[in-house]
Amino acid sequence: MVNFRSFRIYMTSVKTALSETGLPDIKYALNPYIGCSHGCIYCYARLYTRDKRVSENWGNVVVIKYNLPQVLEREVNSRIRGVVGVGTITDPYQPVEVYYKVTLKSLRVLLKAGFPISIQTKNPLILRDVELLVKYRELVDVGFTITTLSYEKARFIEPNAPPPRSRLEAVKRLSNMGLKTWIFYGPIIPSLNDDNETIMQIVKLAAETNSTLYYDPLHVKSFMKTQSHTLYRHVFKVTREWRASIESNILEKCSEYGVKCKPGFTGDIAL
Template identity: 30%
Template structure:
């Protein structure tokens, strides 16, 4: 079934961050699409917290290439180079990208202006653009803070909340399967890229246990991951389209026995308790040490 997509025009597509992101190395973010057809239940961009100013439904920023030329030309002229987090809010390789090729055009512009990229995706469509990404990696100008730390301008990050196929079908109904993501990551690693797995978010009492995390880290380690990063779930809003509402509806349908425990972990906050987060971090770090895999990009 073909996706319905609005074509919109934007005034800006490159977002300058106040600070360089410690996790993703980025000083900029870039999203060629608004909203997402992967329909992940827990997505934080849905509803009143982050999505209230977005157009309804999936939208393609059709003038993004011409806008990015202007913005990157200005940044390059000032030599304000920095990693661009490409796809930080919406996957840049949604099925519509196969026809529209906006992401591919943007990558060619990034190559032209020599900016480095951390590209975040769940899709095997990224394999189409490895030719451009390889050139970006070779020609990108890295900020001084990365001297001696990195020798490439491209990092490819693959997102997972679980590597369990059944759980993924429930919470990520429109996304490529975890197995497809693992295989794609392995192909990118074999092609010579720095690749990593982003376990964001881990689902309380579903994919955050030591046993489940062990399997996840083992899976990505066997498929070439150079690094793994993880964080807990966040749940915003009380409206019908908010991720908190949708997440609890799906949890009630499939795992009603976990409703009370999950709500206790969150209390009145959008984030899990500090105790929960500390314990999750400790489990995660211990397993990264077990598999001798970095828990940061470098």
């Protein structure tokens, strides 16, 4: 174990790299890190993380799959080509990626072998890898999660994640470089980021960058229903009527701005 800033970091070796998702659009999942130092208060990923060091200290522990690129090198020779979702559980651009480059090395292996990849992140650190992504742009799409463009709100719900304006700039840059981009507006939380101004800002960004917009109203989990949880007073506002009204509001604005718009993730998350 080594210490990195205020986080604990562990190393682990893996025997397999790609896991089948069973999802229609994404054949495999690849998660270079276990845990996520962004520490979003709504994060569902802790529920899908078996490592108790991580799940019980969410946001403060990250485990690095240090041998992932080497394992991947072997696997790509025997797997049928299919889209690889990079970061289906946690953000593949953890701050420690600056040093360990597990994601970058894995992307190199996948792209060289001809696997299409779909990356989801909140971190403009992805711009470090832009040369590689542009080289293989036919195989790549990049999604940024943007829940709000308010710095204060983002600090409240995503305390250690990069500020939303930096994500916005990253989407613009990637799009300007000819990469296919998408925006994940989720979770949408009642009385927090479901206001007209937020919806408008995100729809306009999608229009400007020619990004598909995925919207995802909050999935209420039992850990949010404890009285001490920050989202406690919000979760009880998640009703069928609220969902319908949010959806129709987003669809209306997307139609107005010519943005392709889809519901976000609805199934179970692949490990």
